[in-house]
Amino acid sequence: MREDWTGSIDLHLDLDPSGGRRAGLERALRDAIRSRRLAPGDVVPSTRALAAELGLARGTVTAAYDQLTAEGYLTAVPGSRTRVAAGPAPGPAAPVPPAAEPSPAAAAHDLLPGRPDASTFPAAAWLRSTRRVLASAPPDVHALGDPRGRPELREALAGYLGRARGVQADPARIVVTSGYAQSLGLLAAVLRDLGTTAFAMEEPGHFFHREIVRRAGLGIVPLPVDERGAHPGPLDRAGAAVLTPAHQYPTGATLRPDRRRAFTAWARQAGATIVEDDYDGEFRYDRQPVGALQGTAPDHVVYGGTASKTLAPAMRLAWLVLPERLVEPFAEAKRLADAHTQSLAQLTLADLIDTHAYDRHVRAARLRYRRRRDLLVATLRERAPHVGVQGIAAGLHALALLPDGGQGEGEIMRRAAFHDLALMPLRDHWQEPDGRPQGLVVGYSTPVGAAYPAALDALCTVLAPV
Structure with missing residues (x-):
């Protein structure tokens, strides 16, 4: 186990600024952990040290660490150094994406339906x-x-x-x-x-x-x-x-x-x-x-x-x-x-x-989710106009219908797994899915606020015609 970051460990982090600096740092650290360049139990640098090394704001690094801790990649104990979580680390992504859906705990981008934004719990x-x-x-x-x-x-x-x-x-x-x-x-x-x-x-x-x-x-x-x-x-x-x-x-x-x-x-x-x-x-x-x-x-x-x-x-x-x-x-x-x-x-x-604290929370959540709904609809209209969107008047999800003759659900789900995006296919909701319309049930409530634009970017990448 490597105890000290400074003086003993050099780790290359390839930061991709698309989607924001914090999202790029999160992706780079996940990749380092999955590839075991950072092994279970390894100490990661302090937020101050990493911010200075990468030229980022300390708050950006702190927010990235908090997100990776919530996802189970890091462990933070008060009074001790932040470390890579113990246990088996995920392996590197296969060159050919698997035909399985990523679990929400492992996915960098989570657009699964049915759950609120946990970061806004009152x-x-x-x-x-x-x-x-x-x-x-x-x-x-x-x-x-x-x-x-x-x-x-x-x-x-x-x-x-x-x-x-x-x-x-x-x-x-x-x-x-x-x-x-x-x-x-x-x-x-x-x-x-x-x-x-x-x-x-x-x-x-x-x-x-x-x-x-x-x-x-x-x-x-x-x-x-x-x-x-x-x-x-x-x-x-x-x-x-x-x-x-x-x-x-x-x-x-x-x-x-x-x-x-x-x-x-x-x-x-x-x-x-x-x-x-x-x-x-x-x-x-x-x-x-x-x-x-x-x-x-x-x-x-x-x-x-x-x-x-x-x-x-x-x-x-x-x-x-x-x-x-x-x-x-x-x-x-x-x-x-x-x-x-x-x-x-x-x-x-x-x-x-x-x-009436419950009413106030629901009203604030309604406004927040409406803004997310609006951003989802506007983004798909601009970047994936071939996809039909319905069911947007209420709730925490929308139904994105795939056009005939384009990518089917199976291909979309394989591409989503490759891009670390958790999605829900419509096929799971039919008792008899053969011959039914194909689509995606897209949840827009789950990602924490800063991660939402990056999740929509990943969605549009997956939906882009090939």
């Missing part, structure tokens, strides 16, 4: 709320609690969801869960036990959610999706339907009023259940957010919300607003699954909502 507001909660929390907060969740959070959610999303939310009908995946899995099992044999699910739709429903032993009835949202035609074979009405995933379509009425009429007539996945309903950019479907049929629609898009996926906080007939069986399923979702985070979120 840490200061969360800390203030946590301090208030810890100063006033009753002793029972540290004991096993109600499987439905803390009453403080259910009360706060009832007010917020009614005000911001048009949900008819009685606190007694809200159950807090450890993420939407748990919400859907438990609900599928409850409905199965009550006699449901199949779920209707959007096509294309979220592949992970389909697997959750299948794992509960239920069949899948595809609901075709067009520019008006999901089509209610094939519902006669299903006892429940999972919909994303505000912003269909992945196409971005909004469920039109006539189809909303058709789905709720079916649920009433058939005694069926609609599961409304409102995964990013707060983020609408062309007008006020579309109100929740649940508000028009609260006895037949289960409303599902989450903090994963507004705060962070690691919070593991989600909630269902249930028809009264499903509250007790679902609460029992939650109790048997994991007793209850941890209480301190629930109380902290309740305080954020009650003090």
